[in-house]
Every structure is written in structure tokens, then in C-alpha cells.
Amino acid sequence: MTYEHSRRQHLTLLISRSVIEETVMRLAAQISEDYRGKELVAVGILKGAFIFMADLVRRLDIPLEVDFVTVSSYGSCTESSRTVTMRHDMTTDVNGKDVLVIEDIVDSGHTVCFVVEHLKARGAASVRMCALADKPSRREQDVRIDYLGFTVPDKFVVGYGLDFDNKFRYLPDIYALEGHATQR
Ligand code: IMP
Ligand code: MG
Numbered sequence: 001m002t003y004e005h006s007r008r009q010h011l012t013l014l015i016s017r018s019v020i021e022e023t024v025m026r027l028a029a030q031i032s033e034d035y036r037g038k039e040l041v042a043v044g045i046l047k048g049a050f051i052f053m054a055d056l057v058r059r060l061d062i063p064l065e066v067d068f069v070t071v072s073s074y075g076s077c078t079e080s081s082r083t084v085t086m087r088h089d090m091t092t093d094v095n096g097k098d099v100l101v102i103e104d105i106v107d108s109g110h111t112v113c114f115v116v117e118h119l120k121a122r123g124a125a126s127v128r129m130c131a132l133a134d135k136p137s138r139r140e141q142d143v144r145i146d147y148l149g150f151t152v153p154d155k156f157v158v159g160y161g162l163d164f165d166n167k168f169r170y171l172p173d174i175y176a177l178e179g180h181a182t183q184r
Contacts (some may be wrong), residue, residue, distance in 0.1 A: 011158065011168075011175035015138035015150060020160060020174065023149045027130060028059030031100065031147055040064040041092055041099045041124075045071060045115060049103030049171070051161035052132045052149075056102065067092040069118070073111040082140075084114040102117070104161050105133040105152070109141030116143075133157065133174075150174075 044053040046068050057066060070088035099119050106112050112129060119127045130147035137154040152174075158164050159171030168175070 009164075010178040011171075012178055013154050013173055014155075014157060014176050015054045015160075015174040017160075020149075021055075024055045025059055025145050026057055027149060031056075031130065032061050035064075035098065035100075038062075038098045041094050041097045042066050042102055043090055043092075043094075043099055043115070043119065044068045045104070045111065046088070047166075048161050048163065049102045049132070051169070052104060053102045056130070065092055065097075066165045068129060069115060071111055071114060073114075082108070082110055084110050086114075086118065093122075094119055097105070098126045099124040099128070100147075101127060101129045103129065103131045106131045106143060106145060107135045107138050109139050109143040112143050113141045116161050129166065133162075136151075144161065 035122050040062060042053065042064050043144055044050065044066070047070070053066075056063065067090035068087065068088070069090050071084050072087050073084045101112065101115055101119065103112055112131070116127050116129065128146040129144065131145050132149040132153045134145055134148050134150070135154060155176040156164060157174055158168035158177050159174045161169055162174065163169045164177050
């Protein structure tokens, strides 16, 4: 996509920053309650989860370790590839620990499935999932989202960490990118 194209793209506000903030507080309260007295490792999936995770962990009132994985499931198009590969693994030893995977959006479910299996193979005592957004209309893998922020329609959404072709991540609110309906 050229710069000229990106300038012409139309963004429609979907979720405002104040609604996001309330939702992050709700999720953090629930997670803090559920993990009280446990040894939690929060594993964010880069790059999309970076803003959500930064806000969420600062609202938790339990001790935790933070780590990240980078996986690739998306190229520079709006279609999810079915092959997920690990590009950068975490360094924390999760053996015997309770792990919470933090993801920006669950679409087909392939990315989250891959990361959850990876963490189980590393000997995590438990693996749960927290996602900012869920796009259930396009699901291909049966995934359980234990902590969910928003269910979004079948639109391509950007902002608050979510990108299109690495753009728009910095926006404080969440928008639908018009003219880019997701297709398979
Ligand atoms: P899945 O493997 O199909 O579930 O895809 C999940 C990944 O695709 C997420 O980590 C996002 O990075 C990306 N993704 C899916 N839908 C969107 C969207 O609407 N906006 C931005 N990224 C998306
Ligand atoms: Mg992502």
C-alpha cells in the first residue's frame, strides 16, 4: 500500500479511549481476583498487544512477570495466513507457572492456538487467554477466551496497538478501516 493510498483510507470510530479504559479496568480486576496468591507470567503477543498489555499490567494488583513472543501470521494484507511461525521466543522459564497470554484480537484463532500449545509444551501449569477483541465471525480454530474486552464485527480494526500494514497502532481509540472488509 502506498502512502497516497493510506491517506485516502477512511477510519470510523468504533471504541473510544474512555470505553477502552473502563474495559481494561474491568479485565484487570477480574484477573487480579482469579490469580490472587499465584505466580503469574503474562505473555504478550507482539506487536499488536503492546499497548493493551502495558495498560492492563499496570492495573493488576498481583505480582507478575512479563514476557513477549513475536509470531507471524499476517503479512501486509488483511487476510490471515494459516501458517503461524515463532519469530522471537520469550526468555522466561514458564515451567510449572500459571501463564496468561495477552493478545490484541482473535480472528481465525490460529495465532492464539499456536501460542497456547507452545506454552503448554514448555510445561506451563496453566494457560489462559486474555484478548482485547474477538472477531468470532471468522473463527477456524476452537479457542477459549477467558478474559475478553470487546466483540467486534467482521471489519478490519486499527488503533490501540492494532495495525494495518504496521500503520495506525499509535491511535488511542479503536477504528474500523473502511474499504478493507476482511475476506478469505
Ligand atoms: P488469527 O490467527 O487469524 O486469529 O489472527 C490474529 C492476528 O491477526 C492478530 O494477532 C492480529 O495481529 C491480526 N488481526 C486479525 N484481525 C485484525 C484486525 O481487524 N485488525 C488488525 N489486526 C488483525
Ligand atoms: Mg497480532
